[in-house]
Amino acid sequence: MTAVRPLGPDQRAQAWADLAAGEFEVLVVGGGVTGAGVALDAATRGLRTAMVEARDFASGTSSRSSKLFHGGLRYLEQFDFGLVREALHERDLSVNRIAPHLVKPVPFLYPLTHHIWERPYVTAGLALYDGLARLGALSEPMPGQKHLTRSGARRMFPALKPDALVGAVRYYDAQADDARHTLTVALTAAAYGATVLNSAEVVAFTHAGGRVVGARVRNVETGEEVDVRSEVVVNATGVWTDDIQNLVGGRGRFHVRASKGVHIVVPRDRINGEVGLILRTEKSVLFVIPWGSHWIVGTTDTDWTLDKAHPAASRADIDYILEHVNQVLATPLTHDDITGVYAGLRPLLSGDSEMTSQLSREHAVARPMPGLVAVAGGKYTTYRPMAADAVDAVADDVSRTVPPSVTENIPLVGAEGYAAMVNSLDGLSQRWGIPHFRAEHLLNRFGSLTPEVLALAADAPELLQPVPGAEEYLMVEMVWGAAHEGALHLDDLLARRTRISIETPHRGVDSAEPVARAVAGVLGWDAERIANEVDSYRARVEAERRSQEAADDLEADAARVAAPDTRAVAVGRALH
Structure with missing residues (x-):
């Protein structure tokens, strides 16, 4: 190893x-x-x-993608078979060899909305998708497509309106925490x-x-x-x-042109479903993706020419997502259901088309x-x-x-020995006195490094306590992030080493001070630096909330960049 x-x-x-x-x-x-x-x-x-x-x-x-490892089903319609084949091969490599601790299979439903013609059309596309995935597969491939009636689909996803589909096809892709x-x-x-x-x-x-x-x-x-x-x-x-x-x-x-993609995050109980959804829109596709105790719903696809470091989601972006997902949900989502929002920029090779969704993903x-x-x-x-x-x-x-x-x-760090550690999960849980689900959570983030992460708590058992305000994570993960993973600021820990910034209603504000105090010894922070880090993080969250109430991109960008940047970087900041 x-x-x-x-x-x-x-x-x-x-x-x-x-x-x-x-x-x-x-x-x-x-x-x-x-x-x-x-x-x-x-x-x-x-x-x-x-x-x-x-x-x-x-x-x-x-850190701001749809968090999918996928072939790109929609690229089959563009006859981009080479890109899809390459991506499916990479999905297979990551799930089975390179990063099995990080990249996991996930089932999706493709709802059908038209009788007669749509099912054979989708069947042919998914058969090609599954066939490309099987070419040179490292091990037993993911399950193939499964056809469902409307009632069968709604048993898997009860949240769907009865009139939103005439049937569905289930297929598999994969996902990972991108950051x-x-x-x-x-x-x-x-x-x-x-x-x-x-x-x-x-x-x-x-x-x-x-x-x-x-x-x-x-x-x-x-x-x-x-x-x-x-x-x-x-x-x-x-x-x-x-x-x-x-x-x-x-x-x-x-x-390279930047295309903005916005996602919203909602608690798992707001949508009654067991699998993901892929929905067609007039521009592209919309995913509803299971994400632990949450769902990720997105994305948008619009040109962005403003600040590249902190792309901002506007209310118009969020309304677009809610409008399209609510077309198929029996109980509509509202702004009050949203736990987190994030916006990212796709780097698209510039072409002749003015539509970012048509620019090359090669x-x-x-x-x-x-x-x-x-x-x-x-x-x-x-x-x-x-x-x-x-x-x-x-x-x-x-x-x-x-x-x-x-x-x-070359397996990524944490992949070697992962399978053996999965088999000894009960022993790991008992040794450290943590519930089975917490040991599993750690294993799917750190792989075979999990015992080393937990070892930080050998002389500091308080690190095995949950993060205040974000109980899915343990304090030991924060100290590990500062001591072993290059985290230098509070937002590194709350937005990327963990996803507390999008997974909690307070967006990490309630966790900021306890986390800052926990890592202060590792990073050499005094009381003044702790206060500055906490204040900067709160300002970031407040700026993001204001931007998400703004009517359009210009207003949203102005609201977001008003917050002080923890890193004073020159390149890539738009001039205002």
């Missing part, structure tokens, strides 16, 4: 020293799933690798020797002889700057791709100038082949032969 390298304060100090002193072959800019994937791919090919992220790991698109998955990819890259840093902003690029030979990186927490030497720099910044290209100078080979890799590789587009599910293609392009610029990608066979 690969030795896990913690990302705590001591390791952060060492990483800064390594950045300044080392000569890297690959410097990855961007700590979303694509950047983390590139860092892992490069490190496992034996390349000296560093990855820097200006904010927090997964703080952009990679935790991205973090785990980054932790795995570190385990294989990559230098990994968040709050590390690239502020300039170094050129020599017409090529990029490194970058100047600023410590967002202290203001310190270091020059990092690297044979190749990879721009893996998603919706910030064009901003970084402008910083480099010269023209890029492609452009990815692209380019070498705009010697020493610089850019990768963008794609789907979350296909992060691994995106990363492999980017490192293949890196090979043109490094001074030695680069072997092929091996990440198809």
Whole structure:
């Protein structure tokens, strides 16, 4: 089993020293799933690798997706069979080999609304979907489609209106906590020797002889700057791709447009159902996704040209989701039912179409100038082949032969030994005196690292208590996030290491102070810093609530960016 390298304060100090002193072959800019994937791919090919992220790991698109690992059923209608096949292969890899602790199968209903023609049409599409998934499957594939009458569908999903469907087809896809998955990819890259840093902003690029030979990186927490030497720099910044290209100078080979996707989160008891739903809309699809003790409902698909760091959901976005989901629910959802709301930006390769839902979900890799590789587009599910293609392009610029990608066979941290630990769940529960459901919750977040997480409570049993205001999580998870997972701020812990910010009606406000006090010793916070972190988090939540009452994007953006940013990052903030 690969030795896990913690990302705590001591390791952060060492990483800064390594950045300044080392000569890297690959410097990855961007700590979303694509950047983390590139860092892992490069490190496992034996390349000296560093990855820097200006904010927090997964703080952009990679924490704000629909949280699905899926082939993209709707892309079959666009005849994009290659993309669907690739994504289904990646789904299979993650569920069965790379990340079984994080990526789990989930059943969905596809309601049918037309007699005669629709069932054979959907049957053919899902048969193709299941068939593509079976090509080269690692193990027994997920269950195939199952046809249901209207009454059969309503037994699985009693919340559906009787007149909302004439029947349904059940099929399977998979889901994961995107932020935790991205973090785990980054932790795995570190385990294989990559230098990994968040709050590390690239502020300039170094050129020599017409090529990029490194970058100047600023410590967002202290203001310190270091020059990092690297044979190749990879721009893996998603919706910030064009901003970084402008910083480099010269023209890029492609452009990226941002499409805003908004989701709402509601308690599980607000919708009576056992499976997910996929619903057709006039623009795209709407998912109703089981999410622990909640449902995630979304998404929208609209152009976004405002602040990229904190895209804002407006009341119009939320009304759109409620209107469409309520068309099929016997008991309508209201604004009062909503626990959380989040908005993310899809990085779409710019094309001729003005409709963001029609822009390509394919990815692209380019070498705009010697020493610089850019990768963008794609789907979350296909992060691994995106990363492999980017490192293949890196090979043109490094001074030695680069072997092929091996990440198809590299389990993420926590995957090795996971199956055995599932079988000994009762023993884990008894040893630590925690209920079975809590042990299972931890196992599905940390995998085989779970005993190490719990070991933090060996001399501090109070850490086995639930987080105040967010009882699904334990305090030990917060301390682990600060000591081992690179969390530097309260919102790192409440919005990404956990999902308290969208899973509680108070959106984490009631948990903020107890969590800040629990991690203060690890992060070196005094009373003043604790108060500042709590105040900043409360301001963030208040700004998000105001934005979600705003009529349109302009008003929502103005309300959201009024809150102080815990990280003073220059690139990508819209000018107002």
